[in-house]
Amino acid sequence: MSQLKLPVLLIAMAVLALPLSVGAVSSTSYQVIPEQGFLAPSSNGSSSGAGLSSGSYRLQGAVEPFSGSQTSTSFAQQGGGGSSFYCGDGFIDPGETCDGAALNSGTCASQGFDAGTLSCSSACIYVTSACTNAGGGGGGGGGGAPAASGAPTAPVVHADIKTLSFTYVPSFLLYGSNSTTTTAVKVNGSSTDVTYPDSSSWKKTVALSYGLNSFKILASNATGNSAETAYEIYRRLVGDLTQDNSVNDYDLSKLVKLWGGKDRGGDFNEDKIVNDYDFSMMVARWGVKV
């Protein structure tokens, strides 16, 4: 019996470890077949196209990985509308902070307030009159007030973005508060494009690459002392709810569970509801693997 102890031990180890391999069918277990439409239609299309240009209908899949380039001239479109860009046209043109409902990701929080509704003036600059602070005073919240000669309080990333953990957007507004003794805030070693809505808040729009993006936000004071805060956010591929870097049935299953709700995980177009429009964005990326 003693000679059998080793093999029994080996088998026992194998059996105990078996749960690791059970459930081997994972979201990447299957080859995703891109949309190919129906492969056996003889239909040339029929019926009305609701006023669309006719053109012979040709069978095409819903998604093709790469369809090549088109030039705009092939559309024989009208001109682009000249250069009649103006404040109030809904686009944030160079020199404008905002335009109408387009707030460029700005919120009261990004302007150093605790709550309220940020709006845009007819001069295309932010209006913060409807923004409020919890303490009732004006101006930004945030950092403490350490002695100017010591190290400043580390800058604080605002709570609204602190816990986000992920986003789908390529451009992200990073913002928070700092102590009033802070003279400069650097994001990843650079103060370029860092702006200060008031003496106790800072913000910077940063570009995100896919995957984990790490930032070090450093506040320094007049004496040259500094303190640092780290912030990380993951940029996901739109549609990839299972985070396996592909878009397939398993992601759809996750989306189904979020349908009708506001969960950011399924709200790809960030309109505060998970619905057909988010599903559409998933369909457009169906079969994509990164």
Add this chain to the structure above:
Amino acid sequence: MKQYIFGLIVLASTWFPLIAFAAGPATMGFSQNTVTAVAGETFDLTVTVSPNGEELDTVRAVVGFDPEIVSVQSVSLSGAFNRNTPGNFFDNEEGKISWGGFTLDGGVKAAGSFAKITFLAQKDGVRAIVISSESRLISDGQEKIDTVNLGSVDVTVKAESASDPGLSVLTLNSSSHPNDVDWFQNRKVDVDWTELKGDSEIASYYYAFDESSNTNPKTVLAASKKSISFPEVKDGVSYFHLKGVQKNGKSTKIIHRRFNIDDTDPNGFELSLNADQLIEGESLWLTFATTDEMSGVLQYQVAINSSEFQIQTSPLELTDLKEGTYFLRAAALDRAGNTVFQGKSVRVYKAGSDIARPENFSPNSEIDAITKPDLLPSKSSPRSKNLLITFVLVVLAGFGIIYAIKSKKNK
């Protein structure tokens, strides 16, 4: 005692491969085990799903068949999973169907039908139609399928027998739906028929109008009746079935006519742009896609400003936009011509304009992810990891067995 332990070891080892690839208890099968059909006729198969305690929300049936014996006419969802997933297709050359559905009405716990497949029997022979282990039964992103217990159907196709020359021959026509291949928005079906007389007059007709491809009609019609209409037929594939019974008591061959009706728009869709502000010389990328439950999306069309719509595919790149504001419209059309639209604006600035982008911003990063799939550090596939673990365990068990055998021999 030693022999018992040795037996247990061998038993455990043999179970490894089976256990390692079973992901859950849910099963997929067919509503029947055998089918007999005559060449030239259609028959329906229903794919069924048994959650077996799971709460399923997304299903994909991958079915294999011999395309020399049978071919697929149509596939449609038939149960609680009432929305089509992307990526659905059938291929009558390879002999493969991949059809998915999902539900937004809560997880499905009860066993039921999933999809109806209509096959055309092509030529005589006996083959199996099988559900592949590529099929999926998913709950909240987790695979629940038991790939060991997947269904199959034995199909026997018999050669068409010679018809009785004394029988009348019926022919169906439809003024409302001129053919049985295209999809139509018209929900009112008009059908009429003519008769090539046999050696005995028709005493009465029998008809049926339903969703089965091979119903034996039971509703009687007078022999003088040569047409019939059905108002408000619901979306989907419907069939009209007709036979005549002659005065000599003989029945004509049953004829079946398919009607494809889709009066519902495709699902709404999002027209995504890689940026809403660009500099001259930068590409504008449009991404768009949607699904349609009945006839499927046939094509997309895109227009810029007041141009005519043109057929395009996603993603679409526009390379030479000059300074200005552009209004882009995209339309998704299903095979019956039902259409949904979406529009977005983009502004293009002169080269050299400062449009306040963050450092290292690339307007094409989203498109790059779609077209150049190498942006993220590659993760080793979970399946590869699982296979590796399984392999190691099997090797481990194998060494144990060999060691035990050697030990036994040495004694």
